[in-house]
Amino acid sequence: MDFSLSPRCQALRDQIRQFIDTEIAPVEAALLPGLLESPRGADWTQWQVLPEVEALKEKAKAQGLWNLFLPDPELGAGLSVVEYAVLAEQMGRSHFAPEVFNCNAPDTGNMEVLWKYGSEAQKAQWLTPLLNAEIRSVFFMTEPDVASSDATNMQATITVDGDELVLNGKKWWSTGVGDPRCEVGIFMGLSDPEAPRHSRHSMVLVPMNTPGVTIKRMLPVFGGFDEPSGHGEVWFENVRVPMDNLIHGLGRGFEIAQGRLGPGRIHHCMRAIGASERALELMIQRGMSREAFGKPLIKLGGNPERVAELRIAIDQARLLTQYAAWKIDEVGAMQALSEISAIKVVAPNVMQQVVDEAIQLFGGAGVSNDTPLAALFAMARVLRLADGPDAVHRSLIARLEFAKYR
Known part of the structure; x- marks a missing residue:
């Protein structure tokens, strides 16, 4: 490497x-x-x-x-x-x-x-x-009425009717759907309930102006709505699109999802590491610029040790993410499942830890909008749910580890 x-x-x-x-x-x-x-x-x-x-x-x-x-x-x-x-x-x-x-x-x-x-x-x-950034898009996967941590639970359906596909179901946490420029979504749904478990779902392109597509509401994250993109709950009621809108064929949804999520998780995790670096910088700059009890804040209590631990954690997360990225390049995402899941657990948790310590040192300013820290904390906490919660990724890592001993 x-x-x-x-x-x-x-x-x-x-x-x-x-x-x-x-x-x-x-x-x-x-x-x-x-x-x-x-x-x-x-x-x-x-x-x-x-x-x-x-x-x-x-x-x-x-x-x-x-x-x-x-x-x-x-x-x-x-x-x-x-x-x-x-x-x-x-x-x-x-x-x-x-x-x-x-x-x-x-x-x-x-x-x-x-x-x-x-x-x-x-x-x-x-x-x-x-x-060309002329339009924006949205990905419709997570559903409000099932445990979406298991993607095979999806109840939204895709039914073939002649030369059309009919979509029904509810989706939520659909990021980007509130953007005025959002013109198309990729909808993942159940197309063959009798097929093998990972061949039951398909992906379909849905223009947002298609009859039957209704944005019901925007979902706040810790009270904020992430304007102008937002995270919406969207209902699909007898939505008809041409068969030509099917992506890659019926039953290929999970295959597409794996191809989409592998590199995407690298992107998420490396951005989380960049955000962690920024939070650590803000923490140190703040701690050096203010005094309490006759000393710079950064020298008080256990702050030096905290800074050291945060530096170690960020560097470890970066190296693990770079290794996962290298493995994707070398052998593909399907052969790097354990490493991809590992970084998905590690990077957001490190980011949350770094931002939390920075907020603590900033005091009241840290939880206000005067600094980016509150927004960064929300981002880190949400990222521990997006693309699969921590527990699901840990479970996958364990299963792959157990398989070595069969």
Whole structure:
């Protein structure tokens, strides 16, 4: 294993970091506190796209900092998973950065699905405008009425009716569905209940203006609504789409999901590590700049030991994530299931730990919107649920470990 950076990757990392520090950070500092207060609340019909962020996108695109996640050298940057992981870490330092570089979830995962599994017609209709950031997308998987930690529990259905597919069911925590630019979703549902367990589900492209698609409400995360993307509960009632909207064939849903989630979890985890680094920096800077009882805060009590433990934890999480990324590059995601699950447990928990310690040192300011720490804590806590909760990933790791002794 060699995690050293190629000259190109190092140049991209440095360029991204400079862009974040000089272009994004000032805009974020001015806009983020107000945005976190959810000024328009749950009424997503009033949500607004920030023109300042759109302007940053144009600057990023002009500098070639665009679609860096996609391994296709013509449509994206053509980077390996290991190489992109380094860039994702830098993007994790900023709330706005992933979108500014058109590298934000769920669009990245949806674009990868279309790039890898979509038909030429599907790519022309949906992938191209997503790559150009002309539209946004959503992924419909989690359901409110079942234990979605077991994805085979999904009750939403996909029924073939002639040359059409009929969709019925409820989905929630559908990130991005509140965005005014959201025009298409990928819907995963039960298409053959009699098939083998992991061949029962399919994925279908659903334009958001299709009759029968209804956004019922936006779901707050610790009181915030993440405008302008949001996380919605969406009902599908006799929604009809052409058979041509089926992705990769009936019964291929879990196959597609594994292809989507493997690299996506690397992206999530490396962004979490970048966010952890930022939180640690904020903690140390705050601790050095303020005094109590005659000493800098950072020197009081067990703070030096805490800083040391946090540094160790972040570096361990990074190395484990880089190893998982390397294994995906070498042998594919299906041969790296244990490593992918391990980082999905480790990285969000490390982020939560680092941010919690930073909040503690900041005091009241840490839980306000005057700093990004409260938003980072919410992100870390949610990430321990997204793409499978900690317990599910630990269970998979244990099963794979037990299998070595059969």
